[in-house]
Each structure stands twice: as structure tokens, then as C-alpha cells.
Amino acid sequence: MHQATLTQVRDKLRKKEISSVELTKAFFKRIEAVDSKVGAYLHLIEDEALEQAKSADRKIKSGEDAPLLGVPLAIKDLICMQGVKTTCASRILENFVAPYDATVMKKLKEAGAVILGKVNMDEFAMGSSNENSAFHLARNPWNFDHVAGGSSGGSAAAVAAQECVASLGSDTGGSIRQPAAFCGVTGLKPTYGRVSRFGLVAFASSLDQIGPITRTVEDSALMLNVISGHDPMDSTSAEVEVPDFVGGLERDLKGLTVGIPKEYFADGLDAEVEKAVRAGIQQLQSLGMKTVEVSLPHTEHAVATYYILACAEASTNLSRYDGVRFGNRSEESDSLFNMYTNTREEGFGEEVKRRILLGTFVLSSGYYDAYYLKGQKVRTLIKQDFDRAFEVCDVIAGPVSPVPAFKIGEKMEDPLQMYLSDIYTISANLAGLPGLSIPCGQSSGKLPIGLQLLAKTFDEATLLAVGHGYQQATDHHTRFPEL
């Protein structure tokens, strides 16, 4: 039952073949058995989850229905859930209890979901390996010596290790897609504005987007149906129609065109990753899709652009952690200035400090035009690359990450190398595009490899239909690690 998809779990609950309480207890047992090795969870909410499960069972009994009624989920610990700790895996928010529900939490609760707990991440979503969590590592369930990926490492590891049915993560530069690829699960970053960010602790506001991590594309579609939509509480959430993403999955793929960006198969791409991704594209061809080579000439500048813009936004967003209104405050504070600096020194880890410093620098007087404005202009060029590419194709296919999950500690001493590992995912955030990561093979070291699909803004329907078609024809997504 731990390995069942969300769709299967929901059907079993509806048919009363299993109760939500039984299922929820089984997941807590599973978490107890494996999470000391995986490290996916930061905190469990057992009592509340069992209450939600009981309530779901009562509703099912009385014939009520809702899209996620009784389904146990895990939530990345930067999404606010009322009355529950939201730490962002940071010391500075170690004791922060959210006073309200994020809009996505409200929607999940209304849909009947059972929330098992909050899952691990890189501190404030800054990282690509989950090694920046202030509390503990999340390890890759396929090989504990390797990283789970980041920043939504806990969200991906929890799904892969069968410690929940599905989870929510967030993606600023690849933070859903890369850990999903590393852990062999399905990850969806929706179009910027598709899902409300209200109650999502901000890292880089023009790039952040919440999305699901699941076992299948079908499950992602189901989750997206629940969490999408305009929200008056988030003025950047888009007032666009939300189609039935599940209903659109069975679309005929014949006649659709896959764009293959030549820059995504250049130097630095691991040979095994390339082989698996090219085989994935061949599979799409055998489903009746055409392929065309496209060019995204500014790809090599995406990482630099991203680190200017994301760090600039982060330095501004994180200025709120000053020990006054929420979070921890340093005990050593004889003056207001020292209180700020001591609080931030004690509360932030090194990666967060690094990004705040970089962001402060690029926004500072005398450097703004040379860095921040330049970054915004190159962002335009990156966006135009995609506009041109999508004139001749419906989806773009390529690798998620240049390598499979790397070893723990391997990139920690060299932040630039860590940043460069996000080369294929970052552009989608800069351009606001939806992106999907699906398992497409394994390395000789038995580590999963991910295929990335990108689509036009607000065209998740096509993205999901292609991903679903691929999963109907393949079995990479049905593999589980032995724990």
C-alpha cells in the first residue's frame, strides 16, 4: 500500500477497501521504520493527521467526496500550516509556528488531504542538495551516500522512500525538478502565477512557485487541479482559466512536436544521463511526436543571471528576519544594531549568508546597473530564446541535471560548481515556464535519471499529457529503492 499511487489510494479509500486512519497509521509506521536513515521529515503532526483521517473516514462513510479525501501527504517546511511549525530548515525560524494557512494548505484541507508532517529542505530553499538544512541531511533513498537533491530534497525523498503518497515542494531554480530526478519520482513546477504563493515563505518572489512531487504524472495532474487558481491574497497569481488537468491527460500526442535544445546536450553532460534522456526522446517519437532541433543560445548565461536576480530578491526578502517581529533573537544584544547582526549571524547558515551578501552587493549603489539591471536584461534575452523555440515546437525535452545524484559533501566546498549544476532547470524559472521532471532511466550506479519537459506558459495540460503518455509506455516511474 505504501507504493500505491495517489489515484490508486483514492480509489481504495472511496471503495472502502482501506480506511484513511489505517493508511495514515501505516505511513507513520513506515516513517518510524525508515526515516532515521532517510531524514526526509523535520516534524510529524501525528495527532492532527489522525484527526484529519478520522474526519475523512466519516465523510467517506456518509458518501461525501473530495479530490484528496483521506490521502496522506507531506509538505515542504516553507509552506505555512496554521498552528504547525514552519522552520524553512533554518535556526532563525526554529520555533516559528505559522499563524495562518497558506492558500495551498487551505485548498489541500478543503480537498480532504491528511497532512503527515513537514519535510526537509535546504535552508530557505537555497541549495541543490539538501545539505544546507540547519537540522539534518535528507539522504537519497536509492543510495544513502548520495544527496537527495534540493532544495525540496525532503519532499522528493519522502515520496521515493514511500513515507507519503505525494508531497508539495517549491521550485525557484529547479528545486522541485532536480530532487525529483535524483530520487526517481515525478516533479512538476507549474507556470509562475498558476499557484498562489500566499503563505509560501519567500526566497525569490519573481521565481518561486509551489508544485507537487508524486509517483506519476497522473497524480501530479490531480494535485495541480486542487492547488491551482487565482488568489486575491497573491496579486501575482494569474487570473487565467484552470482546465481539468486529469481530464486532459489522454490527449493524442500524434502531431505534437518536441524541441531538442542543442545547448542542453553540450559539454558537461554525463554520458549515462545523455543516453537515458535521448532514449526518452526516442520514446516520445514512438508515441507519434515529431522532433526538431531548437536553440536556446543564452543558456550559458542562465546561471549568472539567476544568481544575480534570485540573490537580489532573497537579500530583500530575508531582511525581515531581524529578531523583532518573529523568529529567534540573539540573547547578546546591547544595541539595536548588534541585535540585528547577532540575530542574523546566529540564525542563518553559510549559504544563506552568501546569497544575502551577493544580493546586497548587486543591489548596492554604484553596482545596481552593472549587475541587477544587466541581469534583468539578460532575463529578457533568455525569455525570448524560449518564445522563438516554442514557435516551432509544443514541448522542449532535455536533461533535468547534468549528472545523477552526486555524493554527499562532493560540491559543498565549491558553491559555483553547485550553482552550475542547475544549468538546465534555472531558465524555466527565469522565463516563468512550467516544467516536468520524470524518471527515464538509471545510471550504472543504480541512481535515477530524470527527463525534463518544458512547455509554454500556462500550457501544463500539454506538458502533463506528454508526460502521462510517456509513463503509459514505460515503467521507470514504477521502480522503488530497497531500503
Place this chain on the structure above:
Amino acid sequence: MSASGFDVQTVAFLARLKLSLEEEDRLGRQFEQILAHIDKLNTLDTSNVEPTSHAIPLQNVFREDKAETRFPDEDYLSLSPAQYKDHYEVPQIIG
């Protein structure tokens, strides 16, 4: 001060961050590398390119000017590390 103009102490002051000498040294060296990578953007001519601040075109959105009750003040105040009556408390600012 380095060639890029990045002075770790000045920037740390602006960002209200305190760094140990060892951190200053390590971060300073890392920033040299990171900024050298970023400086490659200067090979692009962007003189006629408009900047993008949001990927999806946004218009300023005004909601109807209607008062709403959200949460009681004390719910927010109780999140703070130090309070005095119904205020946030901080170390003395004016001597």
C-alpha cells in the same frame, strides 16, 4: 576591495550580517569566483534590451477598499521574541 569592487566587510555591514575573520576570508574568495562567472554577462550587448522583472506580464492590482478582519493583533504580537504591552520590544535606540 577586489577588482570587482566587492568589499565583503562593507557589504556585510549593509546586509546587517556579522562575519568571522575566517568567513570573511572564505566568502571573499568564493565571491571572486562567482563574480568572475557573472562578469561573463558583459560579453552580451544589452543596450537595446528591455529589462524583465516578472516573467508573466503583471498589472498593478487594486482590490476594493474594504476593511476586513484578519487575525487579532495579539496573534501576530505573540510571534515576536519580546513584547511590551501591545508593542514589539527592542533594545534602547535613543540614549
